Amino acid sequence: MSVTPPKERIWWNEPVPKSELAWVIIAFVWGLVMFFAMVFWHMYGEQNLSNEAYRITAEQYSAKTEAMVEKYQVREESGYPVVHPPEGEDIYLIARLWQWWPILELEKGKSYRLHLSSLDWMHGFSLQPVNINVQVHPDYEMVMTIKPTTTGEFGIVCNEYCGIGHHQMLGRMYVVDNGGS
Amino acid sequence: MATSEQFRICQTTGLRVYQKTENLIKANAVVAVVFLAIGGLFGLTVALTRWKAVHLLPADWFYLALTAHGLDVLVVWIVFFEVAVLYFASSVILGCRIATPRWAWAGFVLMLVGALITNVAVLMGKSSVMFTSYVPLKAEPSFYLGIILFAVGALIAVFVFFGTLVVAKQEKTYEGSVPLVTYGATVAAVIAVFTLASGAIILVPTFLWSIGYVSHIDTLMYRTIWWGFGHSSQQINVAAHITIWYMIAAVVLGAKPLSEKVSRGAFLLYILFLQLASAHHLLVDPGISSEWKVFNTSYAIYLAVLGSMIHGLTVPGQIEAVQREKGYNNGLFEWLRKCPWGNPAFSGMFISLVLFGFVGGISGVVMGVEQINIIIHNTIYVPGHFHATVVAGTTLAFMAVTYLLIPLIFRREIMFPRMAKLQPYVFGLGVSGISMFMMGAGTLGVPRRHWDISQADAVLPYDFPGVANLLMGLNGMSALIAGLGGAMFVIVTVGSVFFGKKIEDTGAAVAPSTVDEYGSAEHAKVPGTLVLVGIFFVSFILYFFVNWKYLAEVWPLR
Numbered sequence: 001m002s003v004t005p006p007k008e009r010i011w012w013n014e015p016v017p018k019s020e021l022a023w024v025i026i027a028f029v030w031g032l033v034m035f036f037a038m039v040f041w042h043m044y045g046e047q048n049l050s051n052e053a054y055r056i057t058a059e060q061y062s063a064k065t066e067a068m069v070e071k072y073q074v075r076e077e078s079g080y081p082v083v084h085p086p087e088g089e090d091i092y093l094i095a096r097l098w099q100w101w102p103i104l105e106l107e108k109g110k111s112y113r114l115h116l117s118s119l120d121w122m123h124g125f126s127l128q129p130v131n132i133n134v135q136v137h138p139d140y141e142m143v144m145t146i147k148p149t150t151t152g153e154f155g156i157v158c159n160e161y162c163g164i165g166h167h168q169m170l171g172r173m174y175v176v177d178n179g180g181s
Numbered sequence: 182m183a184t185s186e187q188f189r190i191c192q193t194t195g196l197r198v199y200q201k202t203e204n205l206i207k208a209n210a211v212v213a214v215v216f217l218a219i220g221g222l223f224g225l226t227v228a229l230t231r232w233k234a235v236h237l238l239p240a241d242w243f244y245l246a247l248t249a250h251g252l253d254v255l256v257v258w259i260v261f262f263e264v265a266v267l268y269f270a271s272s273v274i275l276g277c278r279i280a281t282p283r284w285a286w287a288g289f290v291l292m293l294v295g296a297l298i299t300n301v302a303v304l305m306g307k308s309s310v311m312f313t314s315y316v317p318l319k320a321e322p323s324f325y326l327g328i329i330l331f332a333v334g335a336l337i338a339v340f341v342f343f344g345t346l347v348v349a350k351q352e353k354t355y356e357g358s359v360p361l362v363t364y365g366a367t368v369a370a371v372i373a374v375f376t377l378a379s380g381a382i383i384l385v386p387t388f389l390w391s392i393g394y395v396s397h398i399d400t401l402m403y404r405t406i407w408w409g410f411g412h413s414s415q416q417i418n419v420a421a422h423i424t425i426w427y428m429i430a431a432v433v434l435g436a437k438p439l440s441e442k443v444s445r446g447a448f449l450l451y452i453l454f455l456q457l458a459s460a461h462h463l464l465v466d467p468g469i470s471s472e473w474k475v476f477n478t479s480y481a482i483y484l485a486v487l488g489s490m491i492h493g494l495t496v497p498g499q500i501e502a503v504q505r506e507k508g509y510n511n512g513l514f515e516w517l518r519k520c521p522w523g524n525p526a527f528s529g530m531f532i533s534l535v536l537f538g539f540v541g542g543i544s545g546v547v548m549g550v551e552q553i554n555i556i557i558h559n560t561i562y563v564p565g566h567f568h569a570t571v572v573a574g575t576t577l578a579f580m581a582v583t584y585l586l587i588p589l590i591f592r593r594e595i596m597f598p599r600m601a602k603l604q605p606y607v608f609g610l611g612v613s614g615i616s617m618f619m620m621g622a623g624t625l626g627v628p629r630r631h632w633d634i635s636q637a638d639a640v641l642p643y644d645f646p647g648v649a650n651l652l653m654g655l656n657g658m659s660a661l662i663a664g665l666g667g668a669m670f671v672i673v674t675v676g677s678v679f680f681g682k683k684i685e686d687t688g689a690a691v692a693p694s695t696v697d698e699y700g701s702a703e704h705a706k707v708p709g710t711l712v713l714v715g716i717f718f719v720s721f722i723l724y725f726f727v728n729w730k731y732l733a734e735v736w737p738l739r
Contacts, residue, residue: 001437002361002427002444002499003274009357011441019711020443020494026718027490031483034725038475038551041729046737047552053467078640099640116467122315122400124559128626128643130736133558135466137400138317142467147737155643159559159628161311163318164241167632170639 049134050144058119061141065092069102077103082174090115090143093156093171095123095136097163100156100171108151108177117141124160127173133159148175186278191589194432197276197354198590205285206265206273206590210583211678212293213261217576218671219300220253225664228615232657233635233650240632244309247630249300251312255571256331256414257296262579263369263421264288264338269586270366270424271345277354280344284337291334299327311630313411316387316398325388329381336377339370361438361445362431365424368448373417375456379409401468408459415571416455419489420448422533422578426496429530429578432585433521436499439705444495450488454480461545464554474551486546493538494714502705513709529581529605536609537574540616543721545570553728556735561631562623569616572663577608580670587674593681601673608666614659622652624731 008014016024042048072085081102085091087110094101096119106112116125118138125134130150134142156171187200223246229237230246238246272279279285301323302308308320346367349355359367383406389395427444430436438444460477463469480486504516521527544566548557557563584601587593595601627634627649634649636642 001431001435003431004360005355005357006361006441008441011358011445014440014442016440016443017705019707020440020491020498023494023711023714024443024487024491027487030490030718030721031479031487034486034546034550035475035479035482037725037729038479041552042471042475045552045733046739047555047732047735048471048739049465049552049555050739051470080641103641121318124628126559126626126628128645131556131560131624131626132735132738133465133555133560135404135463135558137467139399140401140467145739149736155641157626157628157631157643159631160315161244161318161630164244164309166244166630167240167634167636168639170636170641170643172641172643 050142052143054141054143055139056117056141058117058138061092061115061117062094062119064115065094065101068092073102074105077172080172085112087111089113093125094119095125095158096120098158098165098169100125100158100169103172103174105174105176106148108148108175111145111147113143114146115141115143121162122160123158123162123169126157126159128155128157130154135160151175151177188278194589196273196589198273199278201282202268202272202279203590205279205282205289206268206586207678208289209261209265209268210586210590212289213258213265213579214583214671214674216253216261216296217258217667220250220255220258221664221667223247223250223253225660228657228660230632231634232654234654235657236633241306241309243632244311244630245303245306248309248311249303252299252303252328253296254576255312256328259418259571259575259579260331260335260414261292263373263417264292264335265586266421266425266579266582267338267342267366267370268345269590270363270428271342271349273590274360274363275345275349275355277345277349277352280341280348282341285341288334288337288341291337292331293334295327295329295331295334297327298323298330302327313407314387315407316390316400316403319391322388322391325384325391329384329388332377332380332384335373339373339377342366342370358441361441362424362428364445365420365427365448368451369417369420369424371452372413372420372455376410376413376417379406379413383407383410401466404463404466405459405469408462409456412459412462413456415567416451416458418571418575419455420451422537422575423448423489423492423496425578425582426492426530426534427499429526429581429585430496430500430503433524433527433530434500434503436503439495439498439502439707443491447488447491447495450484454485454488457481458485458549461549461554464549464551465558471551478549478551478554483546486542489538489542493534493542493717494710496534497713498705498707498710501707501710505705505707513712516709523602524584525601525605526581526584528602529577529584529609532605532609533574533577533581536569536577536613536616538717539720540613541566541569541574543724544620546721547725547728550725550728553732555738556728556732557623559629560623561619561627561629564629565616565619565621565623568612568619573609573612573616577605577612580608581605583670583674587677587681588684591678591681592684593677594684595673596676596681597673600669604666604669604673606666607669608663611659611661611663611666615656615663618652618656618659622649622656625649625652627653 158169308324457477
């Protein structure tokens with residue numbers, strides 16, 4: 001029994017039943033498949049998180065974001081500036097208690113370098129309903145290239161607990177279709 | 182020395198039980214159940230708040246209750262119970278006296294005082310920082326201090342366990358290698374040392390930061406080291422509850438491992454690889470390379486998953502082997518039908534095994550794939566997953582083994598046997614609902630740790646699909662069922678321990694079958710188990726690739 005010492009003192013020399021051995025081999029091979037699926041996706045898949053990140057201070061990050069807003073703001077909505085940057089541009093999103101700032105307006109099928117950082121506590125970038133989720137740290141600036149493939153109005157939910165106003169921390173993103181211009 | 186200590190021989194199992202061990206096991210188990218009741222109640226209020234039609238608590242109370250729920254059940258209940266299991270698996274199973282009982286009591290007091298301090302800090306309302314207490318979110322200093330004291334107490338208990346192994350070896354209370362159950366408990370204890378050390382490394386500076394002696398704590402460093410504590414503590418649970426599966430199969434049915442070598446090898450893989458999984462929490466964090474993420478999230482090349490998949494065969498396999506030996510040989514599944522389903526120790530163990538494997542195990546591996554984590558991280562899918570592992574897996578296994586401990590250690594008959602018989606089914610049903618509905622809502626993007634997904638008063642509101650609200654409602658109803666199952670457990674155990682009929686050296690409520698030989702089962706054929714394992718494997722493969730397909734539909738990202 002499992003609650004008594006093994007009968008065979010040299011239990012490690014006992015032969016393993018064939019069915020068990022087969023399962024061990026199958027499980028090991030499946031592990032290899034799952035491991036190399038991740039490597040494969042890095043080479044051929046389109047959804048891989050960027051490895052690009054920098055140390056930054058809240059002041060520096062907020063200055064960069066404000067410069068972008070000044071340059072590309074097209075209108076205002078509920079007190080938030082709406083920014084429409086050109087393709088390939090660096091775009092910045094600030095996470096802070098308790099808002100995502102500003103509202104970004106992107107074009108379908110075009111790529112942008114999205115920067116994410118927090119000015120205070122940790123936050124969670126959760127783009128809905130696309131369902132892209134990224135941890136946002138203070139003092140770290142993450143840069144990733146995104147390419148919207150669907151149009152409409154998207155919500156940015158905070159999914160890392162950040163204090164009493166956490167559930168009110170929502171942002172917005174628009175993706176418009178400029179007809180392949 | 183040993184002869185001067187008081188012990189008795191258990192009439193049912195023939196185990197030698199020392200008085201001092203018995204008292205320590207009793208104290209730790211009782212405190213564990215008290216915190217299970219408190220933490221479970223907090224959990225119920227959390228689920229009822231997230232049910233839109235009920236929306237029980239105001240926001241500040243919700244975050245307070247969620248913090249207390251995480252601490253009391255995920256840490257306090259489980260670790261107190263694990264200490265009881267460690268003392269049982271060493272002193273009782275090996276039939277030796279416990280090493281340094283005074284240190285063991287000191288550890289117990291430290292754990293209890295620590296748990297109380299942290300609970301008070303949370304209830305005062307200024308430490309609603311969640312179980313994870315990510316900096317720079319700051320709690321009261323006593324919040325961290327309580328956890329540190331608790332961890333020190335637990336570490337003392339782990340070393341008392343190691344000391345007891347030495348005592349047994351020196352006083353030759355067993356021959357050859359330690360039993361598989363003691364081996365599994367040792368694996369849990371080794372992982373516990375790593376876990377508690379990680380906790381100390383990060384929480385001591387955090388405590389100093391909270392009283393102003395340290396000026397800054399890097400958030401990424403905090404998350405990396407904290408999860409060496411937070412995730413690894415769940416790996417202690419895995420090792421502990423799988424040990425309990427083996428123990429219950431042995432005590433209730435007289436099952437023997439199919440192969441000592443394979444089962445022990447699977448446990449050894451846990452020591453070597455399981456801790457790498459704290460990377461699961463860091464897959465979408467900045468500043469960590471993909472190479473690091475891929476290697477660690479896959480426990481090297483899924484070598485710890487290999488261990489779990491092996492136990493998934495050997496635990497039901499040994500049950501099949503012993504049942505077939507008893508003559509239940511008709512068809513593929515007569516052995517399973519004729520299992521003692523009316524014995525809550527057995528039914529609890531088997532439900533724990535199935536839910537942990539199918540729901541908790543598969544979802545855990547899939548969400549831990551580096552890229553797939555992008556569509557799952559911090560959604561309510563995550564609590565859905567770990568309620569299948571920690572509640573359906575660990576907690577239900579601990580409940581099941583309690584039904585054995587009450588007659589064996591507390592020497593009381595189980596009160597309300599009919600309620601006890603139903604309890605694992607009710608609790609299992611409720612927890613399955615909690616897990617599945619939260620996982621479902623998570624795939625729709627519903628965030629975890631969130632008071633109100635309808636966000637009525639946000640400046641830029643976002644509407645989740647209506648199905649999300651339905652799923653959260655069903656989650657609340659499942660929580661009521663699980664709460665009922667939990668209450669039944671508390672009523673049965675508290676009733677039995679304090680008011681149950683005393684057992685005086687005669688038969689116990691749970692009678693184990695007789696075994697003439699111990700050691701591995703010989704040349705056992707387990708066709709039924711192979712079919713079950715096949716079903717599991719096919720589900721695993723399907724779910725794995727379905728999620729890659731979901732990921733492929735997301736915006737391109739690099």
